[in-house]
Amino acid sequence: MKxxxxxxxxxxxxxxxxxxxxxxxxxxxxxxxxxxxSKSGLSFVEISEQTxxxxxxxxxxVEMAESAGxxxxxxxxxxxxxxxxxxxxxxxxxxxxxxxxxxVCYNGxxxxxxxxxxxxxxxxxxxxxWKTVYEGLSKLPTEVKKSWFDFDHFYSDNSFSDAxxxxxxxxxxxxxxxxxxxxxxxxxxxxxxxxxQVKIFDLxxxxxxxxxxxxxxxxxxxxxxxQEIDVLNPTSVIPGGAxxxxxxxxxxxxxxYEIESILLKxxxxxxxNSTIYIMETFLDNQVFPAAxxxxxxxxxxxxxxxNGNSRMYxxxxxxxxxxxxxxxxxxxxxxxxDSFHTILEVKLV
Ligand SMILES: C[S@@+](CC[C@H](N)C(=O)[O-])C[C@H]1O[C@@H](n2cnc3c(N)ncnc32)[C@H](O)[C@@H]1O
Numbered sequence: 001m002k003x004x005x006x007x008x009x010x011x012x013x014x015x016x017x018x019x020x021x022x023x024x025x026x027x028x029x030x031x032x033x034x035x036x037x038s039k040s041g042l043s044f045v046e047i048s049e050q051t052x053x054x055x056x057x058x059x060x061x062v063e064m065a066e067s068a069g070x071x072x073x074x075x076x077x078x079x080x081x082x083x084x085x086x087x088x089x090x091x092x093x094x095x096x097x098x099x100x101x102x103x104v105c106y107n108g109x110x111x112x113x114x115x116x117x118x119x120x121x122x123x124x125x126x127x128x129x130w131k132t133v134y135e136g137l138s139k140l141p142t143e144v145k146k147s148w149f150d151f152d153h154f155y156s157d158n159s160f161s162d163a164x165x166x167x168x169x170x171x172x173x174x175x176x177x178x179x180x181x182x183x184x185x186x187x188x189x190x191x192x193x194x195x196x197q198v199k200i201f202d203l204x205x206x207x208x209x210x211x212x213x214x215x216x217x218x219x220x221x222x223x224x225x226x227q228e229i230d231v232l233n234p235t236s237v238i239p240g241g242a243x244x245x246x247x248x249x250x251x252x253x254x255x256x257y258e259i260e261s262i263l264l265k266x267x268x269x270x271x272x273n274s275t276i277y278i279m280e281t282f283l284d285n286q287v288f289p290a291a292x293x294x295x296x297x298x299x300x301x302x303x304x305x306x307n308g309n310s311r312m313y314x315x316x317x318x319x320x321x322x323x324x325x326x327x328x329x330x331x332x333x334x335x336x337x338d339s340f341h342t343i344l345e346v347k348l349v
Pocket of ligand 1: 134152153156157178179180181182201202203206229230231232233247248249250253
């Protein structure tokens with residue numbers, strides 16, 4: 001890379017909060033839509049007329065977007081959305097990531113350096129006085145909560161249909177869904193198999209949301225039960241009796257040491273016939289650079305806002321912890337060639 005290009009890239013990084021806020025505003029104010037709907041390009045005045053945003057507002061936003069490659073000036077004073085701008089507007093993953101960044105992370109990330117030096121989620125104070133985001137999840141402002149759940153569900157829901165045949169290959173009768181959140185997996189799996197029973201383990205706030213949703217569903221509600229647990233409480237117990245212990249996007253909420261202690265809690269009571277399935281998006285299993293970058297960013301959300309000590313892991317690290325806990329990873333399923341998700345099948349040795 002030539003020095004002049006490196007200097008340009010450096011400015012894009014340094015001014016990235018400006019670029020992000022400009023793009024977010026353009027998305028919310030309908031400017032990206034207007035630019036996308038035009039065939040021959042729009043002037044500042046035309047954009048202003050179509051969106052009811054002042055000409056001044058349109059000018060400063062579009063000039064930033066043009067400098068950052070989100071908008072192209074196709075003729076003097078005429079602008080169209082670039083391919084990058086199109087993906088910001090239309091790609092679902094990008095939209096989910098943008099809302100999550102703005103609503104959940106933006107203010108808290110200001111405290112990232114403090115979070116790193118202190119080892120605690122210093123940015124969480126923008127929402128409340130909790131030790132982890134999970135304690136406060138059900139109490140977050142509505143928009144923030146929506147963006148959090150949209151982000152969480154986008155990355156797990158899409159994988160459930162591929163995960164179900166793997167988890168059900170030995171027809172489990174009882175599944176413990178640890179960190180079952182709003183019950184999406186419990187609903188998907190009881191719909192998939194008409195005999196299976198699922199017990200959701202989670203913190204009280206999340207369990208009450210799951211209960212409220214599941215109680216409305218007469219066909220499955222009798223096969224789903226609930227157990228409050230704080231897996232970080234040293235006295236908490238994960239009981240035996242399940243054929244499958246299912247943890248989807250759960251272990252990334254904890255430090256390496258905490259993951260080992262959770263696995264040991266399962267091992268203490270599980271039978272050798274039971275199987276532990278861990279579904280994660282691993283850094284080292286990603287095909288696309290966009291996915292890898294999203295995961296690295298998600299780690300910083302954990303650092304600054306969620307809990308201060310967890311991250312998105314590589315499969316290598318998780319397998320090391322599994323072995324350290326005296327368990328054995330017997331299979332690894334990459335859900336698609338280009339999938340974000342991997343399932344590790346783990347047994348007691
Ligand atoms: C990222 S969400 C994953 C939810 C779901 N399994 C999925 O695949 O979408 C993590 C879940 O772990 C739960 N959790 C976090 N810390 C916990 C703790 N200390 N004890 C029990 N559950 C916890 C959260 O409440 C949340 O529901």
